Amino acid sequence: MKAVILLSGGLDSSTVLAIAKNKNFDCYALTVNYGQRHTIEIERAEKIAEISGVKQHKVVNLDMRWIGGSALTSDIPVPKDREEDDSIPITYVPARNTILLSLTLGWAEALGAHDIFIGVNAVDYSGYPDCRPEFIKSFENTANLATREGVEGRKFKIQAPLIKMSKAEIIKTGIDLGVDYSLTISCYDPDEKGKACGECDACKLRKEGFLHAKITDPTIYI
Amino acid sequence: MKAVILLSGGLDSSTVLAIAKNKNFDCYALTVNYGQRHTIEIERAEKIAEISGVKQHKVVNLDMRWIGGSALTSDIPVPKDREEDDSIPITYVPARNTILLSLTLGWAEALGAHDIFIGVNAVDYSGYPDCRPEFIKSFENTANLATREGVEGRKFKIQAPLIKMSKAEIIKTGIDLGVDYSLTISCYDPDEKGKACGECDACKLRKEGFLHAKITDPTIYI
Numbered sequence A, B: 001m002k003a004v005i006l007l008s009g010g011l012d013s014s015t016v017l018a019i020a021k022n023k024n025f026d027c028y029a030l031t032v033n034y035g036q037r038h039t040i041e042i043e044r045a046e047k048i049a050e051i052s053g054v055k056q057h058k059v060v061n062l063d064m065r066w067i068g069g070s071a072l073t074s075d076i077p078v079p080k081d082r083e084e085d086d087s088i089p090i091t092y093v094p095a096r097n098t099i100l101l102s103l104t105l106g107w108a109e110a111l112g113a114h115d116i117f118i119g120v121n122a123v124d125y126s127g128y129p130d131c132r133p134e135f136i137k138s139f140e141n142t143a144n145l146a147t148r149e150g151v152e153g154r155k156f157k158i159q160a161p162l163i164k165m166s167k168a169e170i171i172k173t174g175i176d177l178g179v180d181y182s183l184t185i186s187c188y189d190p191d192e193k194g195k196a197c198g199e200c201d202a203c204k205l206r207k208e209g210f211l212h213a214k215i216t217d218p219t220i221y222i
Helices: A012-022 A041-053 A095-113 A133-146 A169-176 A201-213 B010-023 B041-054 B096-111 B132-145 B165-174 B202-215
Strands: A003-008 A026-033 A056-061 A115-117 A157-158 B002-006 B026-033 B056-061 B115-117 B157-159
Touching: A003 A095, A003 B096, A012 A157, A012 A169, A026 A041, A026 A095, A041 A056, A041 B056, A095 A115, A095 A133, A095 B096, A095 B132, A133 A157, A133 B096, A133 B132, A169 A201, B002 B010, B002 B096, B002 B165, B010 B026, B010 B041, B010 B115, B010 B165, B026 B041, B026 B096, B041 B056, B096 B115, B096 B132, B132 B157, B165 B202
Parallel strands: A003 A026, A003 A115, A026 A056, A115 A157, B002 B026, B002 B115, B026 B056, B115 B157
Antiparallel strands: none
16 A cells, blocks of 8 residues: 655654654655755655665655745744743744645555655644644545545545654654654754754754663754 | 736636735736746746736746656646546646645745635536545645744745636626736647647636637637
């Protein structure tokens, strides 16, 4: 059976790819180059796809910078040492996961794949609305109304295996499945060689994850 | 109040733009260049946006040809004089409206617009699943779970004012609102000057629409 996996080159999506592989899916990886600050993430995604033995890896160019309104795709500075609160941070990209899942859905339908894997997480979720279970469930419903496959009864399933896991649990799962986390990049603001800033929300979550998992953090910080 | 309108340069979306303008929205038009067979559609969309006095018109490049599986974005020939039946035709592009609405949603959120207009039609809908009311309703629900605006209670509304109209009703509505249909292109397979083939599903629906509306068809056929 075929599955399409959204692969950013980060810790979470690389773990999800390993999970899908472990479930014996034929894996098709999709990476969207949406105008991230550094293309090093794309290079890492290519490397991870290659060593994971995916059937096909597509890198799609979709510049999201024209959308505006996010520190990840514009000139707004990425906040460092942000205090934790309940607000949605400036790194939120409007409708990002809806856009990414839509593209994945299109490819999945053309491939004849009915399982779509995404590495969203609602525990350490940084406050993004499109990482919550109710969003994933609703997108799945929409997908099955939107497509020939869904309408004809061959339903799509949006699989978000990390959604209720802590970062430490994700890391332990990935280590058990042989993920090489030194290749993955989580940082919102890495340098051109992929070294992590160590201070943004994503770096802090990642650091704490390795700490709690009692696994040596292979990340190279600036 | 701001609204974002998906504008393809076709008859339906041009009518929708006129409807949104008539409702006194400040109109922002979005055209997606997804690798259609002819870029004449993009040129027409630009012309229509300009004469409609939109606040801003964005043309976004998102090649959908890599998705595969459709006559509109690949080398599969567009069928001519197809017999009418209940099947979904080969011109169906997997997940197209989900992708288009997702992009629109992202821009709408960044702009502070909460009304999104799309020219889908479920009467003369050519059999596409993503033109049905249940899809539109489900996408709206997903949009309000996916976004900061939705989560914080400033809900998005997906407006599909043509969804239950016949082609003739759409044309009569547009004529009343001053739409110049000679600028619009419906044909799936126009020549490089924008002349319509007259034989594809879209041309047949359009022809019949003008006939039933008792309005002279300004379309130039090959």
